[in-house]
Amino acid sequence: MNPEFQRFFDLSLDLLCVADAHGFFLRLNESWERNLGWTREELMSRPWAEFVHPDDVASTKVEYNRQQGGETVLYFENRYRARDGSYRWFAWSATPVVEPGVIYAIARDITDRRRAEEAERDRIRIDAELGERRRSEEELRRTNAAIEAILKEVGSFRQASPRVLEILARQLGWEVAELWLPDLRGETLKLSECWHVPAPAFDAFESASRECAFRKGEGTVGRAWASGEPTWFLDVTGLREFARGSMAGAAALIVGVSFPIMPDRKLLGVVCLLSTTRREQDSRVLQLLSNVASQLGQFAIRKQLEEQFLQTQKMEALGRVAGGVAHDFNNLLGVISGYSELALDELPESHALRRPILEVHRAADRAASLTRQLLAFSRKQVISPRVVSLNSVVSDMEALLRRLIGESVQLLTILDPRLGSAMADPAQIEQVVMNLAVNARDAMPEGGKLTIETTNAALDEAYAHQHSGVKPGDYVLLSVSDNGCGMDEATRLRIFEPFFTTKEPGKGTGLGLATVYGVVTQAAGHVCVYSEPGVGTTFKVYFPRISSLSQPEPEFARSSAAPSGKETILLVEDDSSLLQLSAEKLRSKGYEVLTASNGKEAMVCWESRKADIRLLITDVVLPDLSGKDIADRLAASGTGPPVMYMSGYASGSIVHSGVLEPGSRFLQKPFALNDLLQMAREVLDKPG
Ligand SMILES: Nc1ncnc2c1ncn2[C@@H]1O[C@H](COP(=O)(O)OP(=O)(O)OP(=O)(O)O)[C@@H](O)[C@H]1O
Ligand SMILES: [Mg+2]
Structure with missing residues (x-):
């Protein structure tokens, strides 16, 4: 070169x-x-x-x-x-x-140029992929946000559900969105709510679906229930046990996805989305649905707790008012019926005033039974809880119940032979069964079936978490069911309020369930209700179960001795007319009565006549000392007399949370003067 x-x-x-x-x-x-x-x-x-x-x-x-x-x-x-x-x-x-x-x-x-080109191609490809992902993530995020916004606005799960269904269907592009709810017994799912794109085929599909009920594991909704997770169905028409398969086929629906709403593992409902467009299982949609499920679940629980909290507060307030009124009223009723009794004792058989005074006495008795119910509701009644068998209470009542509910209503009792014992006041359990049975009868004017069931039950942490005021633990459960008219939600929310009734004037006072509520709460139990209009109602009453087989305590024996005597009685009562009335009655039967209207006076009497006083009869609440304080002071001197308390309601200072201490007797105000004499005699005669 x-x-x-x-x-x-x-x-x-x-x-x-x-x-x-x-x-x-x-x-x-x-x-x-x-x-x-x-x-x-x-x-x-x-x-x-x-x-x-x-x-x-x-x-x-x-x-x-x-x-x-x-x-x-x-x-x-x-x-x-x-x-x-x-x-x-x-x-x-x-x-x-x-x-x-x-x-x-x-x-x-050209290496540098190639690299630049490759980088550019990569960038474009990645941008495209990202964009795609961002777009669908954006969609899912919007769906989520829309649902959150709805949940902030509405007051209840039921209000939220139709709108949530529509959002899910529209945003995610499914033609049909359904909400399935468990029935009363929690055995099957039934269609409650359905949103679909307007089309006659979907209308037909919806009304056919309303006829269906699915058990756990059956069909799209039953499978999601069983699995506890969002579940995708590539071809719903091919599902073997999908009863709606052919109907879905007729509406050209092919793909489905279902997800359960199960906060704390308790089933609230199942949502099912259906579409006519084939689509592969999409993990991001499944993820979104599982978020939605937990959002809805948390929402439902929060609302339930809020509602219960308000309810509890309302009941507390009502209880205080009712208890206060009943207490003051009781003293007045005691005076009215006491003096009418005295007057009747004095008047000769033929006297023209006997009848009117008898009417006054009867009216006072009726009024007293009302105030007793109010006291029960306000949990201010003195109760004597004992070890009781719910089964024997119910079977002892069977004859009475049959008479009560009449011929057209069939009574079915299902008593669990392994039922544990309850700690409760048997008289009060009777009251509860009675009130519930009467309500059931009233709900079945055309006849029907009343079922009373007992069984052991345990309420767990999760249940206690969802129901304010419930302690987790072992209970005996008494459930009373009817297949009567049922009630709507608005009624259900108020039934335990005193004086809430839907019955015509004169037919109901609205105290039946208020009493049940008070009794059960005072016994540290729990009551809840399930009802569906047109289907029926179940009340579930839980009493604390005790593990040991303690023997029921013996009742005080009714003495047949004449209610009179010569003993000296110290009588303490701050209501002067009641004090005077009771003293007069006791004196008329031979007793010597020392009266005091407060603790100080009582102590003075005691100091001067200590040796003679055989019995202390005292009101529970006094202006200075409580009845319990007086009893304690007398006992402090070594030889305190036996004590009889009288009160319109229980006070924590004497009988802790309304539970009488062993050995003492209690007289519920207002009382008949004969009961006073009877009980005084019993206590005086009781050895020891
Ligand atoms: N088993 C039931 N089925 C349908 N509704 C019921 C049932 N039990 C109670 N209710 C509804 O609850 C309301 C309140 O019941 P509650 O027992 O407290 O009062 P009442 O029966 O109306 O009157 P009372 O019991 O004082 O005579 C009733 O009026 C009724 O509307
Ligand atoms: Mg009633």
Whole structure:
């Protein structure tokens, strides 16, 4: 080569080469060494194909052969391996030359350009993918936000559900969205709410679905219930036990997804979405639905707790008012019935005033039974809880109940023979059964079935968490069910309020369930109700279960001794008319009565007549000391007399939470004077 051209050859930044027909380089310029790091000797000692990227060898050979065949190759690209193992991109142009078998070719290093292009392609591809993902994530996020917004607005799960269904269907593009709720017994799911794109085929599908009920594990909704998770169905028409399969087919619905709403593992309902467009299982949609499920579940629980909290507060307030009124009223009733009794004692049989006074006495009795119910409701009644068998209480009442409910109502009792004992006041349990049975009868004017069931039950942490005021633990459960008219939600929320009644005036006072509520709460139990309009109602009453087989305590024996005597009695009562009335009655039967209207006076009497006093009869609440304080002070001197308490309601200072201490007797105000005499005699005669 002439030296001038030689210089250009070596100066060129491009890679210049001459190759032979056998696959070897004949000459290379210096650029090759700079570019690849090999020496020219190394590059020329081996076939060039060994330096070409394995993926590019074939295409390079094609170009090489074309050129060998006399064609001019204007442009092609391949990769060469550098000494450090990396590859450089070359763009070639080559021309056959007159000398046969010799090729002249020029390569330009285009590695940087290729890299830039690749990076750009990657960027575009990633952008596209991201965009796609962002778009669907955006959609899911919007769906979630829309549901959150609804839940902030509405007051209850029922209000929320139709709107949530519509949002899910519209935003996620499903034609039908349904909410299935468990029935009263929690055995099957029934369609409660349905949103669909307007179309006659979907109308038909909806009304046919309303006829269906699915057990756990059956159909789309039953399977989601069983699995506890969102479940995808690629072809609902093919589901073996999918009773709606053919109906779905008729509406061209094919794909389904169901998810259960199960906060704390308790089933609230199942949502089912259906679509006519085939779609593969989409994990992001499943994830979204499982979020929605937990959002709805938490919402439902929160609302339930709020509602119960308000309810409890309302009941507390009502209880205080009712208890206060009843207490004051009781004293007045005591005076009314006491003086009418005294008057009747005095009047000869034929006296014209006997009848009117008898009426006054009867009216006072009726009024007293009302105040007793109010006291029960306000949990201010004195109770004597004992170890009781719910079964024997119920079976003892069966004859009475049958008479009560009449011929048209069938009574069914299912008593669990392994039932544990309850700690409660048997008289009060009777009251509860009676009130519930009467209500059931009233709910079934055309006749029906009243079922009374007992069984052991345990209320767990989760249940206690969902129901304010419930202590987890072992209970005996008394359930009273009817298949009567049932009640709507608005009624159900108020039934335990005193004086809430839906019955016509004169038919109900609205105290039945208030009494039940008070009795059960005072016994540290729990009452709840399930009702469906037109289907029936179940009341579940839980009493604390006791593990030991303690024997029931014996009742005080009714003494037949004449209620009179000569003993000295200390009588303490701050209501002066009641004090006077009771003292008069006792004196009329021969007793000596020392009266005191407060604790201080009582202590004065005690100091002067200690040796004679055989019995203390005292009110529970007094202006200075409590009845219990007086009893304690008398006992402190070593020889305290037996005590009889009288009160309109229990006070914590004497009888802790309304539970009488053993050995003392209690007279519920208002009382008949004969009961006072009777009980005084019993206490005086009791040995020890
Ligand atoms: N088993 C039931 N089925 C349908 N509704 C019921 C049932 N039990 C109670 N209710 C509804 O609850 C209301 C309150 O009941 P509650 O027993 O407190 O009062 P009442 O029966 O109306 O009157 P009372 O019991 O004082 O005579 C009833 O008026 C009725 O609307
Ligand atoms: Mg009632």
